Amino acid sequence: MTAQETITLVVVCNNHFAVLLAALLKSLDVTHKSAETITLYIVDDGLSATNRAKLTRCIDSPQISLVWIKMQDAIPRNMVIPMDNSSFPISAYIRLFAPYFVDSKVKKIIYLDADMILLEDISVLWNVDLQGHVLAAAVDRTEKVSNPWGGIKNYKELGLNPEAKYFNSGLLVIDMPLWREMNLTNKVLACINNNKAYAGFPDQYGLNVVLAEQWLELDPLWNCVPMSTVEKPFLIHFIGRKPIFKMYEHNPAYKDLFFHYLNQTEWRGYRPRLESSRMLRKAYNLLNKKATSFLRFIRVRD
Template identity: 45%
Template sequence: MSMQQDTIYIVIATDNHYAILLAALLKSVEQNHTSGERIEFYIIDNGITSENIAKLKTILNPEAYGLHFCNMKSVLPKDMVLPVDGSALPFVAYMRMFAPYIIPPEAEKVLYLDVDMIVVTDISKLWHTDIGDYMVGCVQDHSQVVSCEWAGIRNYAQLGLSPDTKYFNSGLLHIKTKAWREANIPEQIIRCSEENKEYLSLADQYPLNVVFANKWFELDPRWNCKAILDIKDPYIMHFIDIKPIYKSYNGSKYYQDTFYKYLDMTPWANYSPVSNYIRLWRKVYYKLVKASSKMINKKRG
């Protein structure tokens, strides 16, 4: 198959709060994609308003890009209950594990991108990266190893892992879809989360690192550069902490300016950073949703 005929599949998960981030991410992929493949975006959507969906649909040239919205409830298997961790990360963060299930079944691979990313090179370079016999390719996290005190896998020793086992950031995944589905990775992730409930951290980044310990392909670190670290020459900028839409943003100014460069090419042009109170309110909201879900799960149990 020639490069021109290949189709790149990208999955992103978000709720309405971060529709604005999705806008800038979509535009950044389009602006830097020069190698001619069609790109199909599949958005796992947890409540994006119809007004925002309409705006998002105006961003890409439909002749070269597809934009599909998949309601989170329809993606989540009926009998599956998402784990509840103590973080303020939204439930939709867990949905990356379903990326191989919502794209056409004949697609051999898929890229999962966190919504708080900006792509500044041609995404086809990542798409055409050979990850060998591995099921998943990722970038090592800046916490580096499972024994890191502020991230990592706190019970790594009980799980039989060496303290220097490399630990990856789950914001970017290059997945071989058939192998992922055959291994039923979502079931493995949920089971791992249940068995290690008290150690869960950073949503599904913990179980993903347990399930794939020593079994992931290490991608070029430039594919997942944290804004707080201000890494030079990034391929993908990742706003893991305070997003660039808030006045309290504390990452690289260059990364923030790049975000607004792409945002200004969308219906959200001329947006100004908003108060930190809005950010804190969202965190409280996500925690309340998780707390109520915990109660419902207990009643079911």
């Protein structure tokens, strides 16, 4: 690696999660100490002009540049988002399309969920050798595909090894040319479409089925969840209830770290919201996904 290499990151965000992304951006800004420049693609899922401007101002480092992409422009015209039954937003599928909207000259990207903060320089992750794998990820807290409350519920019907490890799709290191060569986006979408009854975590389900035992395992410190008690994580992934809600009930030290970064942004002094806003958002996601998928289906047919 040379000092001139550029690290390419991808994240997607809406107004609901803008406050979460602010903490992630500031943590990236503070923890990146090595010489590489960073290009961060932010897929804009309806962000207000105010939130977009505030997010831009989270970055002080001249080494980090932002590239904004409208969500509708990030989804290839010939690809239809599955009408799964989960309450995850349409934007959850964006990680599958990144190899098609990021500059084609880029060979590798890191995808990050917006509900994360970095406590280690992203260059450490960037320099992980993929060893010929198309994807690197950290093991999910469900650990293996046969986990009864997570995992892949129809792993037997799919012929998967019950002991195969199951990864979390919130952080992905992707070999872009190999991903396109393997036609992974279409394979994962087809898998979700064919197994909707089992795809509770749709993109994660599809990726784990299609890439079962074919991915590189990262150090678990790159995916410490709020239920964890690890003292020095590389990255905290706020799955479940986020620290922006009053009902957050997990590791208080992790919540403190989140607000440490958030309070260095224009969201300083933010007060956690009631749980009702979270439930309303889930209902909206479900309805919006079905409507959008139907309209895209009509668009493709035309």
